[in-house]
Amino acid sequence: MAKLPLIAGNWKMNLNHLEAIALAQKIAFSLPEKYFSKVEVAVLPPFTDIRSVQTLVEGDKLLFSYGAQDISPHDSGAYTGDVSGSMLAKLGCTYVTVGHSERREHHGEDDETVNRKVRAALKHGLKPILCVGEAQDLREAGEHVEHCNAQLIAGLKGLKTEQVRDVVVAYEPIWAIGTGKVATSADAQQVCGALRSQLAEKYGQEIADEARVLYGGSVKSANISELVGQPDIDGALVGGASLQADEFTKLCALAAGGPLP
Numbered sequence: 001m002a003k004l005p006l007i008a009g010n011w012k013m014n015l016n017h018l019e020a021i022a023l024a025q026k027i028a029f030s031l032p033e034k035y036f037s038k039v040e041v042a043v044l045p046p047f048t049d050i051r052s053v054q055t056l057v058e059g060d061k062l063l064f065s066y067g068a069q070d071i072s073p074h075d076s077g078a079y080t081g082d083v084s085g086s087m088l089a090k091l092g093c094t095y096v097t098v099g100h101s102e103r104r105e106h107h108g109e110d111d112e113t114v115n116r117k118v119r120a121a122l123k124h125g126l127k128p129i130l131c132v133g134e135a136q137d138l139r140e141a142g143e144h145v146e147h148c149n150a151q152l153i154a155g156l157k158g159l160k161t162e163q164v165r166d167v168v169v170a171y172e173p174i175w176a177i178g179t180g181k182v183a184t185s186a187d188a189q190q191v192c193g194a195l196r197s198q199l200a201e202k203y204g205q206e207i208a209d210e211a212r213v214l215y216g217g218s219v220k221s222a223n224i225s226e227l228v229g230q231p232d233i234d235g236a237l238v239g240g241a242s243l244q245a246d247e248f249t250k251l252c253a254l255a256a257g258g259p260l261p
């Protein structure tokens with residue numbers, strides 16, 4: 001497929017703004033410009049770091065993009081602790097993760113909330129990275145594909161076909177997140193392929209072909225090549241490995257088809 005793979009580093013709740021600047025600088029220093037014609041790289045720092053990353057990226061004309069890890073479903077007002085889509089857009093964010101399993105689990109986000117956040121992102125010109133994924137018991141019961149498809153459809157509910165173009169889908173099996181237990185490339189391909197078919201069924205083949213479907217869960221430089229070699233895996237959402245500059249740049253270079261920097 002002609003579209004560029006996307007490697008997005010989800011920093012989760014790690015790094016203060018000074019550490020964020022240091023990591024972003026290291027990534028920029030280690031990954032020469034030539035790679036950016038073959039891979040899109042994004043970092044997703046905590047809210048408190050975004051302004052610092054923006055200053056660095058804009059000031060030094062760095063070629064990676066950045067975004068946030070969450071967004072309020074509301075536009076403005078009395079929602080203590082929330083951060084709105086317009087605030088993120090003003091900071092130059094391109095992406096925002098929505099429906100990550102850690103938010104579903106620790107903050108009780110259900111499919112309806114996730115859908116409202118997807119819509120809030122699109123309304124403000126941000127590209128939502130809509131995360132879906134099953135827990136171990138659902139996989140063992142053989143219900144993983146059905147579960148992920150249902151989360152996808154619920155997350156996209158009410159969107160116009162044109163809006164779906166700006167959505168990135170990320171398959172993140174919960175049992176593979178932070179566990180070192182990566183899905184086999186065949187397992188990841190099975191679900192990513194099913195998600196793409198679901199998009200084709202609902203929104204048409206063109207949208208489905210254009211959409212980026214990522215895999216996330218214990219992605220490292222050792223497994224990225226095989227994962228992005230699958231027909232329906234267009235990149236990765238990377239947690240732990242995105243916090244180590246050397247490992248992350250190696251991973252990005254491999255997703256670009258090499259050579260290593």
Ligand SMILES: O=C(CO)COP(=O)(O)O
Pocket residue numbers: 010100172176177178179180216217218219237238239240241
């Ligand atoms: O949750 C993830 C990315 O959003 C995956 O995390 P790990 O890469 O640490 O398993």
